[in-house]
Each structure stands twice: as structure tokens, then as C-alpha cells.
Amino acid sequence: MRILVLGFTGYLGGHIAGQLRALGGVRLFGAGRAPTADLPIDLATATTEHLAxxxxxxxxxxxxxCTGALGTDPVTDAEVNAxxxxxxxxxxxxxxxxxxxxxxxxxxxYGASGHGVRVTESSPTRPAGTYGATKLAGTVAVAxxxxxxxxxxxxxxxGPGAPPMSLPGRTALRLRRAGTDPDAVLRLGELSAYRDFVDVRDVARAAVLATTVPGPLPRVLNIGGGRAVPxxxxxxxxxxxxxFRGRIDETADAGAGSVRSAGVxxxxxxxxxxxxxxxxxxxxxxxDSLAALWASECSRPRLETMP
Known part of the structure; x- marks a missing residue:
């Protein structure tokens, strides 16, 4: 089976490519902007003719x-995600x-939903920001x-390897810099929102199954932990x-919230x-995910600066 993974060096793409490589009978190709790509391509600028x-x-x-812009600016979101x-x-x-x-x-x-509600694939889609809206546009194009x-x-x-632009990855990086200093202050802002966290390795396994299972599949499938966690x-x-022995600062202006989930x-x-x-x-x-995240953070080269 010949499988092409776009964004194969990214957080999700790297885990998906790793699990696909472990399968027998698979010939894997990587596509994206990385210099090691079998197919050098940038979906934000590629033409249909060249890609075909x-x-x-x-x-x-x-x-x-697996490509995607992470809510950095509306233009990039639209180019990559839609x-x-x-x-x-x-x-x-x-x-x-x-x-x-x-x-x-x-x-x-999906955007915001009522507290206690588990959204299904048929739930209304009301994205709260540019990131969700452009991802929805990409879903419509595919579906x-x-x-x-x-x-x-x-x-x-x-989970392991979470990037510094994500809240778990950014938190792990700051905790590593803080060490066990009892006077350290971790400024993250307001933390009362609930999210459905899912291990990156579970996401990769779902993608592998979706790639290899025979027969037609539903147009959209939710892949999450199935529970909301503050x-x-x-x-x-x-x-x-x-x-960590210091203090966590949750005041509203202590840290920048995620533009991907503002208002949700x-x-x-x-x-x-x-x-x-x-x-x-x-x-x-x-x-399990947080233990693996911390282990992967501690294995990275020590950085002098952090976001």
C-alpha cells in the first residue's frame, strides 16, 4: 500500500508517519516543506495542476x-486550512x-456548546474564531x-513532543525552566475552561485505522478523549x-489565551x-499523556529562551 503523508514532520504528522512505518506492506512517502520531503510542496501556494x-x-x-495553520493570523489560516x-x-x-x-x-x-454537552458529528458548527472557521471550510471541501x-x-x-505553541507544550517548557524554585511564578492566565484532551498517539492510531480499514467511512468522525477536563x-x-514548587498565576491578564479557542x-x-x-x-x-509529555520535554536540548 502506497501512502502519502502531508505534513509528515509536524506534531501529529510525525506520530502518524511513525505508526504507518511500523505497518507491514506499507510504502510511505512524506510531503511538505521539510527538506527531507519526498514531495516538496506547500499547500498554501501550490496549484492544482502542479500538485496533480x-x-x-x-x-x-x-x-x-496533517497540514494546518495554528491560528497565527487570518490570512495564513485561510491559505493553509481552507x-x-x-x-x-x-x-x-x-x-x-x-x-x-x-x-x-x-x-x-464546533465552537461553543452547552456545559455538559458532548457534540456529535451532526451537531451545529459555530466556530468562534478564524482558526475554527477556516478548519471548517477545509472540512466542507473534503466532505x-x-x-x-x-x-x-x-x-x-x-502527549510526547507537544509543540511550544500549544498550551501543554508551552506549560511543560516553562515548568522545565522554573525547576523546583519555590519562588517561581508560572503565569498562564485564566484556566477554568474545559477541553477534551486526547493523546497524540491515540490520534495517530485513529488516522492509521482510517487510512487502512476497508470499505466506505462516514464523512466526519470525532477523535477525542470523550470527556471534558478543566x-x-x-x-x-x-x-x-x-x-514544581512555585505559584501558578491564573489572573486574566497573566498570560495570552489560545486564539484557537477564545470564547469557548x-x-x-x-x-x-x-x-x-x-x-x-x-x-x-x-x-499517561502528561507523564510522556514531561519525559519528552526533559529529553530536549536545554533552551536559553522560551515563548
């Missing part, structure tokens, strides 16, 4: 799209119409493409794992459809 020609050369049986999937779908229709497309969406596409395609709407990924609990648990106090996904379609459910607890 490249895809024809690789003749993939499946394509996994335009990119549309161009990819158009190119696949020309060059590899029988290939399965697995596209990583985001639970941010309406006519291809053998599925969108995995991923919750808040956490962000405060994640931070304090990670601080305990790190042996509760997010939790119903994952029953993924269990039925893929035979998938999370294997890692949040405690």
Missing part, C-alpha cells in the same frame, strides 16, 4: 493530510481519484469532494509531575461513531 502532476508520479493508495484542502481534493480528483483521503480537522469547528474521504475532527492533542487540572497535574468555555466530543466505524477508542489516560 506530482500525485500522479507517486500513485498513492491513500493520502493523509485553500490547501480544496486544492488537494481537486488534484486528487485529477490524478488519483480512487485514493482514500484522511484529513485532520479540529473540534474547534463535498466526491472522493473516498474522511475528516477526523481532533480534540486537543497532548484546563486547570491539566496544568496542575503537569506541575505535579514536574515537581466547554468542549467535549462524542466519540461513539469512531468506535463503531474504526473500532477505535482512546488507550492513554491524561495522566
Amino acid at each position: 502532476d506530482a500525485l500522479a508520479d507517486f500513485s498513492p493508495d491513500a493520502v493523509v493530510n 485553500r490547501g484542502p480544496a486544492v488537494l481534493c481537486a488534484a486528487l480528483r485529477r490524478a488519483a481519484p480512487a485514493a482514500r483521503l484522511v484529513h485532520l480537522g479540529s473540534a474547534a469547528e 463535498s469532494s466526491g472522493l473516498d474521504a474522511v475528516v477526523l475532527r481532533v480534540g486537543n492533542p497532548v 484546563i486547570r487540572d491539566l496544568v496542575r497535574t503537569l506541575a505535579d509531575v514536574a515537581g 468555555g466547554w468542549q467535549c466530543s462524542d466519540i461513539a461513531a469512531a468506535r463503531e466505524a474504526l473500532g477505535w477508542e482512546p488507550r492513554f489516560t491524561l495522566a
Whole structure:
């Protein structure tokens, strides 16, 4: 089976590529902006014609799209999260119409929901910001493409290698710098919102299953932990794992909140459809994820600066 992974060096893409490599009978190709890519491509600027020609050369049986802008600015979000999937779908229709497309969406596409509500794939989509809106546009492009395609709407990924731009990764980096200093202050801002955290290794396993399982799949599947956790609990648990002895500052202006989830106090996904379609459910607890995150953070080279 020939599988092309776009964004294969990113956080999610790296874990997905790693699990695909471990499968027998798979020939894996990496695509993206990394110098090691088998297919050098930037979906934000690629033309349909150029991408179709490249895809024809690789003749993939499946394509996994892990690319995505993380809410840095509206233009980049639109180019990568909305335009990119549309161009990819158009190119696949020309060059590899029988290939399965697995596209990583985001639970941010749902926006705010009532406290205690688990959103299903048929729940209304009311994204609260540019990130969620552009991810939703990408989902619409994929779901309406006519291809053998599925969108995995991923919750808040956490676990080994979490990048510093994510709240778990940023918190781990700051905890490492703080060490066990009892006078240290960790300024993160208000932490009362609830999020559905899912281990990155569980996300990768869902993507592998979606890529390889035979037969048609639903257009959209939620991939999350299936429960809502206060962000405060994640931070304090990670601080305990790190042996942090200082103070956590939760005042509203103490830290910059995530632009991806501004205004969303509760997010939790119903994952029953993924269990039925893929035979998938999370294997890692949040405690497992945070222990693995801290171990991976401690294994990184020491940095003199941090975000």
C-alpha cells in the first residue's frame, strides 16, 4: 500500500508517519516543506495542476493530510486550512481519484456548546474564531469532494513532543525552566475552561485505522478523549509531575489565551461513531499523556529562551 503523508514532520504528522512505518506492506512517502520531503510542496501556494502532476508520479493508495495553520493570523489560516484542502481534493480528483483521503480537522469547528454537552458529528458548527472557521471550510471541501474521504475532527492533542505553541507544550517548557524554585511564578492566565484532551498517539492510531480499514467511512468522525477536563487540572497535574514548587498565576491578564479557542468555555466530543466505524477508542489516560509529555520535554536540548 502506497501512502502519502502531508505534513509528515509536524506534531501529529510525525506520530502518524511513525505508526504507518511500523505497518507491514506499507510504502510511505512524506510531503511538505521539510527538506527531507519526498514531495516538496506547500499547500498554501501550490496549484492544482502542479500538485496533480506530482500525485500522479507517486500513485498513492491513500493520502493523509496533517497540514494546518495554528491560528497565527487570518490570512495564513485561510491559505493553509481552507485553500490547501480544496486544492488537494481537486488534484486528487485529477490524478488519483480512487485514493482514500484522511484529513485532520479540529473540534474547534464546533465552537461553543452547552456545559455538559458532548457534540456529535451532526451537531451545529459555530466556530468562534478564524482558526475554527477556516478548519471548517477545509472540512466542507473534503466532505463535498466526491472522493473516498474522511475528516477526523481532533480534540486537543497532548502527549510526547507537544509543540511550544500549544498550551501543554508551552506549560511543560516553562515548568522545565522554573525547576523546583519555590519562588517561581508560572503565569498562564485564566484556566477554568474545559477541553477534551486526547493523546497524540491515540490520534495517530485513529488516522492509521482510517487510512487502512476497508470499505466506505462516514464523512466526519470525532477523535477525542470523550470527556471534558478543566484546563486547570491539566496544568496542575503537569506541575505535579514536574515537581514544581512555585505559584501558578491564573489572573486574566497573566498570560495570552489560545486564539484557537477564545470564547469557548466547554468542549467535549462524542466519540461513539469512531468506535463503531474504526473500532477505535482512546488507550492513554491524561495522566499517561502528561507523564510522556514531561519525559519528552526533559529529553530536549536545554533552551536559553522560551515563548
